[in-house]
Amino acid sequence: MRAVLLLALKSAWARRLTLGIALVAIALASALLLAVERVRSDARASFTQSVSGVDLVVGARSGAVQLMLYAVFHSGSATNNMRWESFEALATHPAVDWAVPLSLGDGHRGFPVLGTSAAYFDRLRYGDRQALTFSAGKPFAEVFEAVLGSEVAAQLGYRPGDHITLSHGMAELGPEHADKPFTVVGILAPTGTPVDRTVHVDLAAITAIHLDWAGGAPLPGLAIPAEQVRKFDLQPQEITAMLIGLKSRGDVFRLQRHINGYRGEPLLAVMPGVALDELWQTLATVEQTLFALSALVVAVGLAGLTATLLAGLNERRRELAILRALGAGPREIFMMLTVEGLLVTALGVFLGAALLAAGIVTLGPLLREYGVHLALRPPAANEWGLVVSILTTGLLASLVPGWRAWQISLADGLTPRN
Amino acid sequence: MTHSVDQAIRIKELTYRWPRQCADCLAISHFAVAHGERVFLHGPSGSGKSTLLALLGGVALPQTGRIELLGQPLTALSAHARDRFRADHVGFVFQQFNLLPWLSARDNVLLPCIFSTRRRERAGDPQQAAARLLTHLDLAPALWQKPAAELSVGQQQRVAAARALIGQPGILIADEPTSALDAPRQQAFIDLLLAETAAANAALLFVSHDVRLAAHFDRTVALAEVNCAATEAAT
Amino acid sequence: MNAQVLLAATLICGMPFAHAQHKHVHGEGRLDAVIDEGSISLDVELPLDAVVGFERAPKNDKQKAALAGAEKILNDAATLWQPTPAAGCSVQSVQVGMPKFDGEHADIDANYVFHCADPAELKAIETTLFKHFKRLYRLETQRSGPVGQGAQRLTPKKPVLVW
Ligand SMILES: Nc1ncnc2c1ncn2[C@@H]1O[C@H](COP(=O)(O)OP(=O)(O)O)[C@@H](O)[C@H]1O
Numbered sequence: 098m099r100a101v102l103l104l105a106l107k108s109a110w111a112r113r114l115t116l117g118i119a120l121v122a123i124a125l126a127s128a129l130l131l132a133v134e135r136v137r138s139d140a141r142a143s144f145t146q147s148v149s150g151v152d153l154v155v156g157a158r159s160g161a162v163q164l165m166l167y168a169v170f171h172s173g174s175a176t177n178n179m180r181w182e183s184f185e186a187l188a189t190h191p192a193v194d195w196a197v198p199l200s201l202g203d204g205h206r207g208f209p210v211l212g213t214s215a216a217y218f219d220r221l222r223y224g225d226r227q228a229l230t231f232s233a234g235k236p237f238a239e240v241f242e243a244v245l246g247s248e249v250a251a252q253l254g255y256r257p258g259d260h261i262t263l264s265h266g267m268a269e270l271g272p273e274h275a276d277k278p279f280t281v282v283g284i285l286a287p288t289g290t291p292v293d294r295t296v297h298v299d300l301a302a303i304t305a306i307h308l309d310w311a312g313g314a315p316l317p318g319l320a321i322p323a324e325q326v327r328k329f330d331l332q333p334q335e336i337t338a339m340l341i342g343l344k345s346r347g348d349v350f351r352l353q354r355h356i357n358g359y360r361g362e363p364l365l366a367v368m369p370g371v372a373l374d375e376l377w378q379t380l381a382t383v384e385q386t387l388f389a390l391s392a393l394v395v396a397v398g399l400a401g402l403t404a405t406l407l408a409g410l411n412e413r414r415r416e417l418a419i420l421r422a423l424g425a426g427p428r429e430i431f432m433m434l435t436v437e438g439l440l441v442t443a444l445g446v447f448l449g450a451a452l453l454a455a456g457i458v459t460l461g462p463l464l465r466e467y468g469v470h471l472a473l474r475p476p477a478a479n480e481w482g483l484v485v486s487i488l489t490t491g492l493l494a495s496l497v498p499g500w501r502a503w504q505i506s507l508a509d510g511l512t513p514r515n
Numbered sequence: 516m517t518h519s520v521d522q523a524i525r526i527k528e529l530t531y532r533w534p535r536q537c538a539d540c541l542a543i544s545h546f547a548v549a550h551g552e553r554v555f556l557h558g559p560s561g562s563g564k565s566t567l568l569a570l571l572g573g574v575a576l577p578q579t580g581r582i583e584l585l586g587q588p589l590t591a592l593s594a595h596a597r598d599r600f601r602a603d604h605v606g607f608v609f610q611q612f613n614l615l616p617w618l619s620a621r622d623n624v625l626l627p628c629i630f631s632t633r634r635r636e637r638a639g640d641p642q643q644a645a646a647r648l649l650t651h652l653d654l655a656p657a658l659w660q661k662p663a664a665e666l667s668v669g670q671q672q673r674v675a676a677a678r679a680l681i682g683q684p685g686i687l688i689a690d691e692p693t694s695a696l697d698a699p700r701q702q703a704f705i706d707l708l709l710a711e712t713a714a715a716n717a718a719l720l721f722v723s724h725d726v727r728l729a730a731h732f733d734r735t736v737a738l739a740e741v742n743c744a745a746t747e748a749a750t
Numbered sequence: 751m752n753a754q755v756l757l758a759a760t761l762i763c764g765m766p767f768a769h770a771q772h773k774h775v776h777g778e779g780r781l782d783a784v785i786d787e788g789s790i791s792l793d794v795e796l797p798l799d800a801v802v803g804f805e806r807a808p809k810n811d812k813q814k815a816a817l818a819g820a821e822k823i824l825n826d827a828a829t830l831w832q833p834t835p836a837a838g839c840s841v842q843s844v845q846v847g848m849p850k851f852d853g854e855h856a857d858i859d860a861n862y863v864f865h866c867a868d869p870a871e872l873k874a875i876e877t878t879l880f881k882h883f884k885r886l887y888r889l890e891t892q893r894s895g896p897v898g899q900g901a902q903r904l905t906p907k908k909p910v911l912v913w
Pocket residue numbers: 508509514533534536540558559560561562563564565566567
């Protein structure tokens with residue numbers, strides 16, 4: 098039996114071109130299927146990890162997901178602002194433990210700038226309720242100080258003490274706030290969340306750089322130098338959103354209702370975990386469709402393998418007859434074909450997983466801009482499940498040529514008839 | 516009942532009909548080949564020569580009758596045991612395409628030693644045995660490592676003969692091994708085959724439609740003489 | 751790639767904010783669950799139609815009896831909600847607000863509070879609401895608990911809230 102399997106390997110190697118094409122098809126299909134699954138699960142994980150510890154996200158009334166995506170993930174379209182008075186009123190609500198303002202809209206070389214309070218660094222939790230830590234420096238204490246996410250610092254090569262200028266809007270070529278440079282005072286440790294891609298400055302700084310601006314452009318003839326800004330009231334009129342942590346979890350629904358019915362202005366309070374789950378529910382059909390399509394692609398790939406092996410069988414009738422004359426039984430011939438198919442499937446899946454890894458390395462940074470962190474890691478349980486089902490289907494697909502070879506070897510005996 | 520240990524091949528009261536055929540292809544009341552005997556069996560094409568060889572190889576089973584090879588009743592063995600027996604005791608040379616094209620000439624010769632422990636042991640050192648046989652069969656060492664597909668038809672047939680002979684099987688069966696060769700080479704190949712089977716003391720059943728090749732054999736048999744099915748069909 | 755498709759889909763759908771506005775959907779109830787330390791608080795809102803099959807003030811004795819029967823079932827917190835047995839939870843309070851029949855649609859609001867002796871063991875809560883009220887076909891659930899927040903749709907086939 099071992100001898101026959103060894104011969105099967107050599108025989109397969111002799112037909113490496115045709116088998117290689119089947120192999121590539123299976124590899125691409127498996128990579129696609131594994132990627133769909135990986136992106137699905139890692140997208141969920143990375144989105145969920147970004148909001149652990151926040152009880153409510155509050156902003157002007159819009160869509161829950163739109164608010165979440167903009168306020169927490171800094172992607173999607175801007176929402177309306179909420180008033181500063183509303184922030185103050187909610188921050189002092191008896192049920193509220195902590196509140197952090199968020200002000201978005203500016204950027205630095207493609208990275209979003211977040212105006213917030215220093216409390217942000219103490220309060221925000223990510224992953225499994227871990228606190229933010231600094232890999233260098235400290236939180237901002239002055240108006241024109243900035244704290245960088247790990248990726249911003251790594252990609253742009255910044256260190257504490259460097260100076261940066263912000264641009265108006267997220268576009269890389271937006272008008273510059275060149276007259277008011279910021280000093281980098283801290284760099285955060287990597288979190289695998291949108292924090293890594295964010296430039297953090299004091300909320301007051303956002304007001305300060307816009308003192309001499311109106312309607313998205315500098316006011317002509319009015320230039321307030323950086324040293325002078327402290328003379329102005331730097332309290333903002335409006336912010337983009339706020340994060341709330343509660344003293345007691347039990348108050349969340351009550352406070353949410355309170356905010357959604359807030360008298361001062363139309364506000365929306367979102368429970369981030371709930372909104373994400375609801376988002377996944379909405380996307381379930383899309384996910385399932387994608388999954389079904391890629392499963393179909395795998396099926397097509399495996400059907401290609403069956404076709405390749407079956408087509409090859411006709412040319413291999415002589416080979417089978419020779420093996421029969423040498424003493425191989427129909428059972429061994431059957432095994433030989435089946436093992437060959439299974440081997441190609443296994444190699445294909447392995448190659449597919451390697452392709453996925455390569456894809457994560459090359460395309461991962463791109464997805465990170467959308468808040469999805471794909472990590473290079475061994476397959477999780479659900480992915481092993483997929484691997485096993487591809488292999489099982491591959492085995493079934495290989496049984497067909499195996500069975501056909503069995504038939505042929507019984508009918509032909511020692512001399513192929515054609 | 517005469518004991519048949521002295522016979523390499525013994526067939527008694529055999530009838531064989533291919534599946535889904537209405538007439539018997541073979542009906543042989545008696546046919547035998549002695550140990551070391553070299554028999555030329557001839558008959559027109561379609562007369563059932565290859566069918567007989569399939570029965571001797573144990574890949575087909577007669578509906579009635581008895582086949583003994585080297586004293587072992589083949590008909591009493593399971594399909595798996597017949598496969599083993601074939602690997603251990605019978606060497607085959609066919610008309611053409613005898614070799615696995617993706618193996619070298621030498622590896623093709625060594626194949627029986629992979630399939631049969633008995634033949635590996637009887638070969639002694641298989642590598643040396645292969646080298647000896649290839650030399651005897653006039654194949655230049657330069658060709659031994661070449662993929663079989665790159666050899667000429669004549670060279671391929673000689674490699675096939677070496678493979679059939681390695682490990683000294685008791686029986687050699689050749690099914691029209693010369694029909695793909697040009698006339699001058701046919702007799703040379705047959706002479707080589709005869710010499711090597713004699714050296715290995717194996718019985719040789721050589722099958723061909725071409726009676727002109729019968730010259731150097733111990734005995735010549737026309738299939739029609741032993742096959743009653745043919746005469747029945749003819750009348 | 752896929753994430754972009756997902757995000758694009760998200761943005762296009764522009765998810766309506768559930769629960770913020772009190773929609774009334776026939777056959778669909780809502781559940782707000784807070785699991786905090788050793789206590790469970792369940793806020794349920796059920797359309798009257800899903801519970802008794804009508805929405806207006808009861809017109810005859812049969813409808814009155816149905817209403818009374820439903821109220822009785824809804825007050826039986828221990829059969830209606832079954833937290834993980836190992837957690838040793840017991841009913842602390844039950845409040846069932848039957849509708850007053852003034853507006854267009856009538857809802858039942860109920861609140862259940864449990865106390866659990868061993869909160870670490872608490873992994874799930876099963877409801878028998880669907881067995882009692884056949885016209886109820888789903889319960890949109892929001893939860894805030896030890897492993898964070900989440901939303902889940904409970905149905906007669908999946909009547910268990912897990913986290
Ligand atoms: N595998 C087979 N299935 C059915 N009939 C066969 C098969 N092989 C041979 N035959 C039939 O048996 C007869 C003898 O064929 P064969 O033994 O190949 O003749 P020969 O080798 O003498 O040319 C032919 O009529 C052929 O059609």
